[in-house]
Amino acid sequence: MQNHAYRSRQLGLPLAAVFAAIVLAVGTLFGSSGVANAQQSTASSNRIWQDLKGDVFGDRAILVDSGVVRIEAPKRAQDAAIVPVDIYIDPAKAPDGIKSVTLIIDVNPAPVAATFQIGKDAGVTHLSTRVRVDDYSYLRAIAETQGGALHMAQTFVKASGGCSAPAVKNQDEAMATMGQMKLRQFPPQETMTKAQELQLMIRHPNNSGLQRNPLTQYFIPAHFVQKLSVSQADRLILSMEGGISISEDPNFRFDFTAHGTGQIQVEAIDTDGKVFRHQWPLEVTGL
Numbered sequence: 001m002q003n004h005a006y007r008s009r010q011l012g013l014p015l016a017a018v019f020a021a022i023v024l025a026v027g028t029l030f031g032s033s034g035v036a037n038a039q040q041s042t043a044s045s046n047r048i049w050q051d052l053k054g055d056v057f058g059d060r061a062i063l064v065d066s067g068v069v070r071i072e073a074p075k076r077a078q079d080a081a082i083v084p085v086d087i088y089i090d091p092a093k094a095p096d097g098i099k100s101v102t103l104i105i106d107v108n109p110a111p112v113a114a115t116f117q118i119g120k121d122a123g124v125t126h127l128s129t130r131v132r133v134d135d136y137s138y139l140r141a142i143a144e145t146q147g148g149a150l151h152m153a154q155t156f157v158k159a160s161g162g163c164s165a166p167a168v169k170n171q172d173e174a175m176a177t178m179g180q181m182k183l184r185q186f187p188p189q190e191t192m193t194k195a196q197e198l199q200l201m202i203r204h205p206n207n208s209g210l211q212r213n214p215l216t217q218y219f220i221p222a223h224f225v226q227k228l229s230v231s232q233a234d235r236l237i238l239s240m241e242g243g244i245s246i247s248e249d250p251n252f253r254f255d256f257t258a259h260g261t262g263q264i265q266v267e268a269i270d271t272d273g274k275v276f277r278h279q280w281p282l283e284v285t286g287l
Helices: 004-010 015-033 042-057 171-177
Strands: 063-066 069-072 083-089 098-105 112-118 127-131 137-145 150-157 180-186 196-202 225-232 235-242 253-257 263-268 275-280
Touching: 042 098, 042 137, 042 150, 069 112, 069 150, 069 253, 083 098, 083 137, 098 127, 098 253, 112 275, 180 263, 180 275, 225 253, 235 253
Parallel strands: 063 150
Antiparallel strands: 069 083, 083 127, 098 112, 098 137, 112 235, 127 253, 137 150, 180 196, 196 253, 225 235, 225 263, 263 275
């Protein structure tokens, strides 16, 4: 597999182009090996990762299990279309700070689930979301420090069929509520940390392009939240470039260090170019 996706990043192309390149490359790999038709194992998932990682990170060294980043997910998912995943960052082990975290699901048609950019001094140490998992696979979190070092943690999840699983809501209902947002705010836990937590929920079908219309049996076109930005008073907390692996009705929970009492601002852009914005006052004492 050639490094199409990595070169796209270097040239500054949109991440959507990177996703497309990786889908094509992994599809070629599957087609030539037949591995897509068999249940994956830790060994086959690792083989896919070895072919994939150069497309995403080039020939850069990746430190494994250094303690900078940690990832948790259920060993066996109850629902492959909404697998919870938690990513933890240890700031004490990355004194120069974390620039970004990339979430990869080896066997998914688009393995790069999302890349999260972390705002400078945002204080993010925990991020959770829900993803689709298409077959038994390693989930990997690769954190990049401000100095450019890469650190990886991984966990193996047994799940199957998440990317083609039918939508929970019908398409008419999904379109009627698309773009609606809800923000929950949680107070600082003074005994552990002074960070506050936010939980952002966005109504959006996040169609993967692999789901079928139950009436026509035609594939529903891919349509998902591609870009997301969360700020406080125009100061970035985190942003995301995502793909088809993020579950229907995207849900993100994360901690951060508040700066003053400025409002929380959210902007989401989907693959149809629709822009959704909302803002909320910061509830310093929580709910």
